[in-house]
Amino acid sequence: MTAMRNPGRGRNWTAAAALGLAALAMAAPLLWTLLLSLKANDALLRGTASAFAPPYTLENYADILGHSAVFFWLLNSTIVSLGVTAGVLCLSSLAGYGFARLRFPGRDIVFVLVLFGLAIPEQSVIIARHQMFGALGLHNSYGGLIFPGLAAPFGVFLMTQYFRAMPKELEEAAWLDGASRFKTFWRILLPQSLPAQATLGIFTFLSTWNDYWWPLISATNSRMYTLTVGVASSQMNFAQTNGLGFLMAQAVFASVPILIVYVIFQRYIVAGVRAAA
Amino acid sequence: MEALDIPAAGREADVTVRRPWTASASETRAGLLFVAPYLAVFCLLLVYPLLSGIWLSLHKADLFGGSRFVGAENYVRLLHDDIFRQAVWNTCNFVILTVPALTVAGLALALALNTSSRWSAVLRGLFFSSSVLSVTIVTLVWRMVLIPDGGLVANLLALLHLPAIPFLSDARLALPAVAITTIWWCIGLPMMLFLAALQQVPKDLYEAAALDNAGWWRTLRRITLPSIRRTALVVVVIEVILQFQLFGQAQIMTLGGPNNASLPIVLFIYQIGFQRWDIGYAAAASEILFCIILVAAMAQFLASRGREDG
Numbered sequence: 001m002t003a004m005r006n007p008g009r010g011r012n013w014t015a016a017a018a019l020g021l022a023a024l025a026m027a028a029p030l031l032w033t034l035l036l037s038l039k040a041n042d043a044l045l046r047g048t049a050s051a052f053a054p055p056y057t058l059e060n061y062a063d064i065l066g067h068s069a070v071f072f073w074l075l076n077s078t079i080v081s082l083g084v085t086a087g088v089l090c091l092s093s094l095a096g097y098g099f100a101r102l103r104f105p106g107r108d109i110v111f112v113l114v115l116f117g118l119a120i121p122e123q124s125v126i127i128a129r130h131q132m133f134g135a136l137g138l139h140n141s142y143g144g145l146i147f148p149g150l151a152a153p154f155g156v157f158l159m160t161q162y163f164r165a166m167p168k169e170l171e172e173a174a175w176l177d178g179a180s181r182f183k184t185f186w187r188i189l190l191p192q193s194l195p196a197q198a199t200l201g202i203f204t205f206l207s208t209w210n211d212y213w214w215p216l217i218s219a220t221n222s223r224m225y226t227l228t229v230g231v232a233s234s235q236m237n238f239a240q241t242n243g244l245g246f247l248m249a250q251a252v253f254a255s256v257p258i259l260i261v262y263v264i265f266q267r268y269i270v271a272g273v274r275a276a277a
Numbered sequence: 278m279e280a281l282d283i284p285a286a287g288r289e290a291d292v293t294v295r296r297p298w299t300a301s302a303s304e305t306r307a308g309l310l311f312v313a314p315y316l317a318v319f320c321l322l323l324v325y326p327l328l329s330g331i332w333l334s335l336h337k338a339d340l341f342g343g344s345r346f347v348g349a350e351n352y353v354r355l356l357h358d359d360i361f362r363q364a365v366w367n368t369c370n371f372v373i374l375t376v377p378a379l380t381v382a383g384l385a386l387a388l389a390l391n392t393s394s395r396w397s398a399v400l401r402g403l404f405f406s407s408s409v410l411s412v413t414i415v416t417l418v419w420r421m422v423l424i425p426d427g428g429l430v431a432n433l434l435a436l437l438h439l440p441a442i443p444f445l446s447d448a449r450l451a452l453p454a455v456a457i458t459t460i461w462w463c464i465g466l467p468m469m470l471f472l473a474a475l476q477q478v479p480k481d482l483y484e485a486a487a488l489d490n491a492g493w494w495r496t497l498r499r500i501t502l503p504s505i506r507r508t509a510l511v512v513v514v515i516e517v518i519l520q521f522q523l524f525g526q527a528q529i530m531t532l533g534g535p536n537n538a539s540l541p542i543v544l545f546i547y548q549i550g551f552q553r554w555d556i557g558y559a560a561a562a563s564e565i566l567f568c569i570i571l572v573a574a575m576a577q578f579l580a581s582r583g584r585e586d587g
Binding site (some may be wrong): 013018019022025026027028029030032036044047048049052078090091092094095097098099102103104105107110114117118119120121122124125126128129131132147148151153156181182185206207210211212213217222227228229231232235236244247248250251254255258259260261262266267268269270274275 | 290305315316318322323325330386389390403405406414417420428429432435461466469481518524525527547556561563564575
């Protein structure tokens with residue numbers, strides 16, 4: 001809001017005012033949710049305008065602590081997101097090193113085919129994948145929730161680009177010492193790729209955490225819901241009598257973990273956005 | 278990971294001179310070992326379902342394994358299905374409502390926040406923060422903004438003594454309401470992409486413009502916009518691909534209603550495939566969506582190839 005590039009003072013003020021309004025429009029829905037979550041449910045039944053003024057209470061959050069389903073969902077989301085992230089990092093690093101640093105027949109064609117996978121939208125495979133997982137008895141299991149995330153080609157693309165850009169000299173000393181290929185990869189290249197690992201990791205974690213469509217059809221048992229599906233289910237079953245404040249507290253509670261992750265890893269997310277483009 | 282250690286494989290050939298134009302046997306073996314785990318997952322979870330989905334779309338198939346080859350019948354049925362046509366129309370409409378708005382607003386925000394001040398860093402964080410929320414949270418928040426019975430907008434209208442607006446139950450307003458929610462949710466990505474592009478514009482171009490006493494608008498039109506043309510194209514294509522996949526917002530906020538007014542293609546696939554279990558028919562609809570998205574992805578490929586040339 002302070003140092004704008006343009007010299008005209010008048011335009012500076014209109015631009016700042018427009019930006020302020022946009023920021024308000026952006027923040028208002030979140031603040032509204034927060035205020036509703038801090039109101040007693042019976043106060044909200046009399047009218048939601050009461051959210052603009054005290055008294056506020058933490059009783060909705062206390063109620064969440066007594067509501068074990070939310071913790072199951074939180075646990076499931078954590079297990080699934082960490083599982084997919086670990087799997088993607090392993091598979092993409094290995095494949096990225098193979099594609100970037102080792103020569104073998106058919107390498108370039110296979111790599112192009114993998115890149116072509118980037119253009120396959122999930123919708124076009126989801127029916128067949130649902131059938132396949134059903135036949136294998138994988139629905140309502142962690143495996144069923146984790147495996148589809150491992151196939152995403154984006155990580156392979158990112159790691160291949162990253163390893164390709166590294167100077168050859170890094171490996172040569174290790175070669176001369178007679179280290180094996182895996183050792184060279186593990187000891188020399190992998191530690192150098194930590195920034196790319198962090199970017200890929202945080203991206204995979206966020207998109208898995210927020211995935212809605214696959215867990216919705218794969219996890220039909222409410223014990224196996226992830227947080228997104230669980231909160232969606234309580235939202236759709238919601239009747240005003242259940243307690244609006246409680247529902248809003250659930251929304252705040254469910255978004256806190258991901259916002260914390262966002263704040264901690266912000267700069268890797270920015271790097272990832274650039275890499276993705 | 279440890280099991281993949283290949284101690285003997287690399288030793289003999291590598292210390293000696295390696296000819297760059299032929300792959301040694303050990304290098305080939307190591308290369309295949311490194312890419313094999315991913316390729317196995319790729320084929321099993323992406324390529325196989327893709328092909329079997331196309332095969333499935335040529336069948337009349339249901340949940341209980343009954344399946345009969347019907348050729349193109351599902352596709353012909355789709356072309357004559359009023360609800361599917363409505364879904365295609367709604368989806369295109371939604372793309373038209375969201376993509377230009379996201380592109381223009383994303384660019385405007387990037388231009389305004391392309392400074393190193395603390396304020397713009399805070400605002401960049403604010404505008405991007407909604408993107409990390411899940412669709413469930415976003416719809417929960419926006420339903421409480423939009424519902425006529427006690428929503429935020431209704432409260433503000435009441436202050437002005439105006440009646441509440443039934444955004445989600447009015448056939449004309451449901452899709453625009455989903456679009457507004459989506460713009461709020463997705464604005465962070467185009468903003469970030471444009472910010473990255475703006476930082477690539479050579480500084481001396483601006484210095485030259487300043488020497489010529491070019492005004493803000495003239496600088497924008499003559500220097501900034503031409504320099505970020507490729508990014509703008511990439512943003513448009515990425516957003517077209519993303520917004521064609523509209524699902525969660527419509528499913529949670531309106532269930533596609535009222536009267537299918539906000540039913541997108543993906544929700545149609547979901548309802549046919551997982552609620553009516555007409556699996557072949559749903560697979561056919563998903564292949565049509567695949568074709569639409571493939572065209573957009575090809576456009577992105579051409580756009581990004583053009584960027585490298587330019």
